Amino acid sequence: MDIDLAFIWAGIIAFSVLAYVILDGFDLGVGILFPFFPEKHDRDVMMNSVAPVWDGNETWLVLGGGGLMAVFPLAYAIVMPALYAPIIAMLLGLIFRGVAFEYRWRTRRGEFLWNWAFAGGSILAAFSQGLALGALVQGIPVIGRAYAGSWWDWLTPFSIATGFAILIGYALLGSTWLVMKTTGALAEKARRIALRTCFATIAAMGVVSLWTPFLKPLYLERWFGWPTAIFSVIVPLLVLGCFVLLLTGIRGKRDAQPFLAALGLFVLGFAGIGISFYPFIVPTSVTIWDAAAPDDSLIFLLVGALILVPIILIYTGYAYWVFRGKVDPEEGYH
Amino acid sequence: MFENFDAALLARIQFAFTMSFHIIFPAFSIGLASYLAVLEALWLWKKDQVYLDLFNFWKTIFAVAFGMGVVSGIVMSYQFGTNWSVFSDKAGPVIGPLMGYEVLTAFFLEAGFLGVMLFGLNRVGPKLHFLATGMVALGTLISATWILAVNSWMQTPAGFGMNEAGQFVPLDWFEVIFNPSFPYRLVHMVLAAYLTTAFVVGAVGAFHLLENTAPRRSRTMFSMAMWMATIVAPIQIIAGDFHGLNTLEHQPAKIMAMEGHYDSHPDGAPLILFGIPNSAEKRVDYAVEIPKLSSLILKHDLNAPLAGLDSIPEDLHPPVGIVFWSFRVMVAVGFAMLGIGLWSLWSRYRGTLDSNDWLHRAAVLMGPAGFVAVLAGWITTEVGRQPYTVYGELLTAQSISPVEAPAVASSLIAFIIVYFFVFGAGTFYILRLMRRLPRDPLPDLDDGPIRTSGIMPGPAAGNIHTGNPKGSAGHGH
Numbered sequence: 102m103d104i105d106l107a108f109i110w111a112g113i114i115a116f117s118v119l120a121y122v123i124l125d126g127f128d129l130g131v132g133i134l135f136p137f138f139p140e141k142h143d144r145d146v147m148m149n150s151v152a153p154v155w156d157g158n159e160t161w162l163v164l165g166g167g168g169l170m171a172v173f174p175l176a177y178a179i180v181m182p183a184l185y186a187p188i189i190a191m192l193l194g195l196i197f198r199g200v201a202f203e204y205r206w207r208t209r210r211g212e213f214l215w216n217w218a219f220a221g222g223s224i225l226a227a228f229s230q231g232l233a234l235g236a237l238v239q240g241i242p243v244i245g246r247a248y249a250g251s252w253w254d255w256l257t258p259f260s261i262a263t264g265f266a267i268l269i270g271y272a273l274l275g276s277t278w279l280v281m282k283t284t285g286a287l288a289e290k291a292r293r294i295a296l297r298t299c300f301a302t303i304a305a306m307g308v309v310s311l312w313t314p315f316l317k318p319l320y321l322e323r324w325f326g327w328p329t330a331i332f333s334v335i336v337p338l339l340v341l342g343c344f345v346l347l348l349t350g351i352r353g354k355r356d357a358q359p360f361l362a363a364l365g366l367f368v369l370g371f372a373g374i375g376i377s378f379y380p381f382i383v384p385t386s387v388t389i390w391d392a393a394a395p396d397d398s399l400i401f402l403l404v405g406a407l408i409l410v411p412i413i414l415i416y417t418g419y420a421y422w423v424f425r426g427k428v429d430p431e432e433g434y435h
Numbered sequence: 436m437f438e439n440f441d442a443a444l445l446a447r448i449q450f451a452f453t454m455s456f457h458i459i460f461p462a463f464s465i466g467l468a469s470y471l472a473v474l475e476a477l478w479l480w481k482k483d484q485v486y487l488d489l490f491n492f493w494k495t496i497f498a499v500a501f502g503m504g505v506v507s508g509i510v511m512s513y514q515f516g517t518n519w520s521v522f523s524d525k526a527g528p529v530i531g532p533l534m535g536y537e538v539l540t541a542f543f544l545e546a547g548f549l550g551v552m553l554f555g556l557n558r559v560g561p562k563l564h565f566l567a568t569g570m571v572a573l574g575t576l577i578s579a580t581w582i583l584a585v586n587s588w589m590q591t592p593a594g595f596g597m598n599e600a601g602q603f604v605p606l607d608w609f610e611v612i613f614n615p616s617f618p619y620r621l622v623h624m625v626l627a628a629y630l631t632t633a634f635v636v637g638a639v640g641a642f643h644l645l646e647n648t649a650p651r652r653s654r655t656m657f658s659m660a661m662w663m664a665t666i667v668a669p670i671q672i673i674a675g676d677f678h679g680l681n682t683l684e685h686q687p688a689k690i691m692a693m694e695g696h697y698d699s700h701p702d703g704a705p706l707i708l709f710g711i712p713n714s715a716e717k718r719v720d721y722a723v724e725i726p727k728l729s730s731l732i733l734k735h736d737l738n739a740p741l742a743g744l745d746s747i748p749e750d751l752h753p754p755v756g757i758v759f760w761s762f763r764v765m766v767a768v769g770f771a772m773l774g775i776g777l778w779s780l781w782s783r784y785r786g787t788l789d790s791n792d793w794l795h796r797a798a799v800l801m802g803p804a805g806f807v808a809v810l811a812g813w814i815t816t817e818v819g820r821q822p823y824t825v826y827g828e829l830l831t832a833q834s835i836s837p838v839e840a841p842a843v844a845s846s847l848i849a850f851i852i853v854y855f856f857v858f859g860a861g862t863f864y865i866l867r868l869m870r871r872l873p874r875d876p877l878p879d880l881d882d883g884p885i886r887t888s889g890i891m892p893g894p895a896a897g898n899i900h901t902g903n904p905k906g907s908a909g910h911g912h
């Protein structure tokens with residue numbers, strides 16, 4: 102029997118992108134919500150709630166990008182130039198918010214600057230990721246082994262819509278994270294924001310989902326053709342389920358339930374996108390098999406990934422466990 | 436605007452700019468992570484508060500530097516795709532998996548334990564905390580190993596073939612990783628990182644010795660740093676020499692450029708100490724040279740013939756001027772470091788290590804020396820490799836993405852503005868942290884025995900963590 106290495110790798114890359122989206126999603130979300138919490142004390146707590154883990158969360162992005170270069174080099178070589186501007190904007194956003202974690206504590210006079218850097222960087226990074234997602238879904242023209250479009254192709258009404266969708270979605274993740282990790286008035290306010298962003302997220306998902314099938318005949322066929330149409334029924338039902346859990350969680354003042362339900366929403370959205378364009382990795386020009394590196398490269402890294410990813414999950418889990426529970430407002434080494 | 440610029444040139448400037456910023460932080464954090472692990476080990480072992488105080492002092496600085504290393508590194512890993520997509524497509528099957536392993540074995544390890552190291556002493560206790568510190572240090576070293584394997588493979592490619600699509604394909608992973616220049620480069624770079632850190636730590640110690648703010652802690656760190664300089668600087672020079680011999684074997688054109696040898700010397704080549712390379716006329720103007728010494732260094736024989744750039748087609752010459760000068764800067768710094776090391780050894784022997792103001796002033800001056808040498812070294816390496824990205828196999832001009840010049844130009848400008856602002860601010864904060872070494876609490880405790888109680892009068896500057904090895908550490912804000 103032949104093992105389909107490209108398929109396995111597509112799964113691993115998809116996993117690490119998903120891990121990135123939900124993990125960095127909530128800590129970018131905390132940054133996005135910064136402007137709504139003007140009190141210094143609240144901001145300290147918000148930042149401390151993600152400070153020990155943000156670097157690990159962002160590493161999944163490096164795995165997604167670096168892994169893509171290793172196992173689907175052709176896809177990496179086509180997608181990155183096609184998404185040039187959003188990628189650069191994302192990187193710049195990540196720089197501002199990343200350094201803010203340390204700089205913000207290093208100055209009193211300049212603190213406002215790094216508050217802005219944290220919020221602005223998070224917003225820019227999130228929005229650019231949404232733009233990149235939209236630009237990918239709407240399709241990338243390829244000639245030979247290279248991107249064949251121009252440097253503004255990524256900017257369309259659709260990609261702007263996905264930009265806002267991701268921004269809103271991350272805000273939901275961030276607010277439910279705060280509900281889970283904080284106490285008192287801060288948690289109360291986060292809960293109110295979660296309630297609003299949860300409706301906004303559902304609306305955004307709806308808009309993007311209704312729009313997507315009309316971008317490419319392939320998507321239309323996927324959504325309404327047999328047998329994939331089964332998913333077109335199941336996924337929305339599950340989304341509805343998550344939505345209900347989210348609402349009851351927020352209303353019922355549960356700590357963890359809203360966050361978990363919000364994660365569920367993201368997993369479903371991600372699955373929906375996957376269904377739309379699998380087996381293309383550059384829709385709709387290059388499939389995972391076209392883009393795959395030679396078997397030797399795939400096997401070499403696969404051995405490591407199969408051993409190391411579980412270990413990584415264990416010690417990452419340990420790091421989360423060390424910092425479990427509500428954030429102690431008095432804690433932090435600064 | 437910018438339509439008339441060459442996208443390839445802009446992309447090269449962008450790569451050199453972002454990489455030069457990036458390497459500054461790893462060069463410091465690789466060394467500092469190991470230093471922190473040593474400090475914590477000493478604290479656990481000797482139970483002497485001074486080590487914990489130093490640990491906490493440097494930990495804060497480490498956190499800032501590490502953050503800058505992470506964000507500038509993420510830029511690097513995406514830049515291969517945005518600006519060098521053809522290179523990525525072709526070389527991805529060989530170097531991609533190595534970078535994949537870097538993420539899996541190093542970046543996750545560092546990131547996973549960094550939080551525990553920075554914030555977790557109270558939560559996990561000293562033993563586990565030490566484990567976390569050790570893991571972070573190990574992570575930085577593993578990271579250096581993989582990325583240097585990648586870079587070395589680009590310099591001296593081995594163990595690969597080509598497929599129909601024009602991609603490099605791995606034939607033998609062992610040969611790919613342990614390519615001819617890898618061991619030399621790894622040793623040289625790790626030593627470089629340790630030296631860089633030693634000189635920064637030494638400068639901070641010397642500064643506070645001059646200011647007399649916290650004699651015990653400044654003395655401890657100055658002494659530790661000077662041991663490091665004394666021992667490692669000579670080793671680094673020897674390692675550099677071996678590195679050069681290896682380069683002569685595999686990348687002779689680079690050595691010709693470093694040496695300024697436009698002409699072949701059939702019977703013994705001179706060592707050009709200084710001069711101004713003149714590529715138009717193919718000679719070094721105003722050269723100060725020592726006859727036959729270059730042959731002696733490179734071939735261990737005064738009369739050995741050495742080929743010059745005239746033996747290589749002109750379109751394959753690396754730029755001579757930059758390589759010639761950057762190499763000399765690095766070597767000069769290396770010898771200056773050796774000088775400081777020997778001087779400190781002499782002072783130590785005379786018993787004046789803590790009181791020799793001139794030594795302290797010199798050490799403060801040499802604080803940034805490691806960064807200068809690291810940058811100069813990398814410029815030598817990278818510019819000397821031109822015009823190839825994969826040496827002898829893939830030209831730089833053929834590696835570039837199909838992006839338009841205005842796109843590259845705008846992103847370059849954005850990077851320049853953001854980097855100077857963000858990393859400028861970071862450097863400022865680091866310098867300020869370095870200056871604020873809290874005073875030693877009580878003069879008579881200076882040489883005093885181990886303190887067992889966990890409570891210490893917190894000074895106003897407030898960066899001290901009190902604590903004892905049982906883990907009842909308190910907090911300063």
Ligand code: HDD
Nearest residue numbers: 447450451454455458585586813814817818821823824831
């Ligand atoms: C993994 C690969 C890798 C690594 C570790 C480095 N480089 Fe590099 N470097 C490249 C991969 C590369 C490259 C992609 O291959 C470039 C881009 C254009 C080129 O010619 O080579 C390059 C070019 C390049 C140039 C421009 C040379 C020229 O175009 O004339 C400079 C100045 C540097 N690099 C500097 C550095 C520094 C300071 C490094 C220290 C960390 C460094 N590089 C590490």
Ligand code: HEM
Nearest residue numbers: 160460461464501504505508509511512542575578579582
């Ligand atoms: C072009 C080549 C390079 C790329 C693509 C690259 C990529 C990266 C990335 C993505 C990170 C952030 C990892 C994280 O999220 O924690 C990083 C950090 C790091 N890099 Fe690089 N890097 C390169 C060159 C180098 C070199 C030459 C060295 C040293 C020899 C090095 C050593 C490190 C270390 C130790 C870190 C940890 C963070 C820090 O200490 O600053 N890197 N690099």
Ligand code: HEM
Nearest residue numbers: 620623627630672675676679682766769808809812813816
């Ligand atoms: C004084 C004696 C030294 C000699 C003879 C020497 C020699 C060399 C040579 C020949 C190269 C180019 C290697 C290549 O072609 O790839 C190089 C690169 C380099 N050097 Fe040195 N070096 C010396 C000191 C130092 C010092 C003191 C530092 C830093 C503290 C340093 C840091 C570097 C770095 C970072 C590189 C680029 C990475 C590499 O290719 O290894 N060197 N050195």
